[in-house]
Amino acid sequence: MARTETLSLGRRIANHLATALTLLSAILVIAPLVAIFGYLLYKGFGSINLQFLTNTPRPVGEAGGGMANAIVGSLVILAIGSVIGVPLGIGAGIYMSEYGKDRYSTVVRFTADVLNGVPSIVIGIAAYSLVVLRQGHFSAFAGGVALGIMMVPTIARTTEEMLLMVPHSIREAALGLGIPQWRSVLSIALRTARAGVITGVMLAFARVAGETAPLLFTAFGNQYWNLNPNQPTAALPLQIYVYAISPFDEWHRQAWAGALILIILIIVAVTVVRIATRQGSYAQSR
């Protein structure tokens, strides 16, 4: 620490000021999340009980009831969305970074960026005309299609960026061993970029998990149990939306509780994936 004393006063002030500014920025970034989560806990925690987690909604006027069907419905729709969105997104990312080093890649990249900016309700309408109109009814599947489409651009772009960061020397090593390109992309480049790709997937997942608008004309919502993905299905954001704009205090309380459950579900999902995928990654542990 002897060296610090020899530094001029100006340098030390600048140092502390810069450190303080970065700390302040960090706090400002975290503050909204802490505030929202705190407020949700305050408003919603009291309404969470076993009944809320295991029962379906009751008609207005009857006390009790819960959002079990919406919790399960959300999980089903998100699972369908991920099954559609994750492979498509990763595939498009691989194409842009590894194969389409021509104008097609630019087209795909531009489309992905535009798609990322399309309002979610428009994507809901697209899924409505693609799936609902053809099938003639609302369904969890239609909701999953809408969310899957929304996941694609984020996943595709992060996958691309992360793959481009894999050093050329590592790709050459794979080529030099006579490993076919597809194999080298999947087992070497993608594996090296894994942590970043997973972050992209988690960002996309967390984003669509809270989406309401694209589900309005697709999953539609349901007051009863439904596990058939081909039928209208309840989802937490939809249920929260309906309850929050209703005039009943009991429903308002349940909406707060539902919002709290939704945010906990997202945190749990992200944490579980992070822990599950951490093992075996030597890049981080070295």
Added chain:
Amino acid sequence: MGVGIDVKNLNAWFGKFHALQDIQMKIEPGKATAIIGPSGCGKSTYVRCLNRMHETLPDARVEGDVKVGDLDVYGEGTAAVDVRRRIGMVFQRPNPFPTMTVYGNVASGLKLNGFRNRAELDEVVERSLKLAALWEEVKDILKKKSGASLSGGQQQRLCIARALAVEPEVLVMDEPASALDPISTGKIEELIFQLKEKYTVVIVTHNMQQAARVADFTGFFLMGKLVEFDKTEKIFTNPSDKRTEDYVTGRFG
């Protein structure tokens, strides 16, 4: 052991730049051949043409005839991946796969080509690491440590082991010791000496002493042309071409 390489009328380009011009070279089987020359003379490009790595770069083009043993490298029905499996390559900077263990790195060439027999993989990994003189140093951390956690010199020997595990007939090394300290360099040179008993070794080097120490034959490249190719002794003591003499005696530009 190993097979010979016969290069005829080899030309290579980067875009419009004519990087290699009419190269003819007969590389003897089971010997070490050094490729020397100043930076930018086409040494690396030349060895990368032997195993079809040159064409993987953007705008790169090759013409000519390369035979490795009975394999027609640029023949109609020859797949680049097959060529690369028969001609192992070691690069200037150690490039182990960072997400794989020491074991995984050595096994990668076989595993990613669909080889699944575990007992045999274990054997190949041990044999390759022994050949690369790395076994003693890593035998206890095979599946515990990442290939990238080794020291630079160890990483380069790991890369050699990785190349040997695919059982190539030729081993091409592109300045394998230029990023290493003298002790690691010494180990690599010792290794080349042993490897040439089993493989045909082609080594690109900046270091003329290194060429003189390890190689039986030496080729001198200058501005995309092969100026002289002969026994190492002849190149360093009694070269036929004035330019070779200037270069090996250090009087060159």
